[in-house]
Amino acid sequence: MTIWTASLDDLTNAGTLTRSRNKVISVVDARRAQNCTILLxxxxxxxxxxxxALMSMDTKDQLPPDMVEQLLKFTPSAEEKALLEEHSDELKSLARADRFLYEISQITxxxxxxxxxxxxKxxxxxxxxxxxxxxxxxxASKELQRSRRxxxxxxxxxxxGNYMNRGQRGNAQGFRLESLRRIGDY
Structure with missing residues (x-):
């Protein structure tokens, strides 16, 4: 059998030519996955x-503040975590966003x-x-402390207040500031 006369099936079966079609698995909502991929x-x-970077609180300043804020939007839901966990043995087949969400779902x-x-940040x-x-x-606080008036x-x-309360609770050493509100009642 020569290579020129062999059919594609013959070559595949013989192991000379292998076609591999990687199926990409995605369990996350398509729009959410697309937005996540754009962010990534x-x-x-x-x-x-x-x-x-997340585990080290970004000590190397790799994540800009606006990106950190965007990452907050991609916190995996409990349902997504469960779906991603079901495909943990197929990580290489997962779509980019799904792999990322799986990775971060593993962060406590x-x-x-x-x-x-x-x-x-x-x-x-x-x-x-x-x-x-x-x-x-x-x-303003310093000014109030210095104010003689x-x-x-x-x-x-x-x-x-001591005059008004003489005989009952008069001769007080001080009063609460909230008492100032009630002065207008007298």
Whole structure:
């Protein structure tokens, strides 16, 4: 039998030519899988690199904050975890998104880890946003502490309260600030 006269079936049966068609298995919703694949292509990291970044709280800064936020959308549901687990012996046949979802489904407390990582990534930005407000509150507090007029006003309120409560609870050393709301009732 020569190669020129052999049929395709003869060659396949003889082991000379093998055709392999890899079937791609996907158990995740098609739209969700497509969106996940798009995100993964933007990240340009392997599943293991993403998993490693999550496990180490991204100490190498491989994951941008916006991508971490996007990854939160791809937390596998319990149903997806069960379906992916059924195909754990066929990982190479799973579609890209399915393999990724399987990998992250193996991470304990995946969603909590991702939320913590997102918080960590956004912390400096949020602190920068809040710094002016914090400074304003600190400055207002210092101003109130230095104010002689406020001190005199509070002394008057205490004296007034002691006068109103003489014989019952008079001669108090102080009062609660919430009591100031009730001054208008008298």
């Amino acid at each position: 292509s933007k990240l340009k990291l392997s599943d293991k690199e993403i998993k490693s 407390h995946y969603e909590a880890r991702l939320k913590s990582l997102f918080y960590k 956004r912390f400096a930005e949020r602190l920068a946003e809040l710094r002016p407000r914090i400074a304003a509150v600190v400055e 406020l001190k005199k006003l509070l002394e008057l309120v205490l004296a007034f």
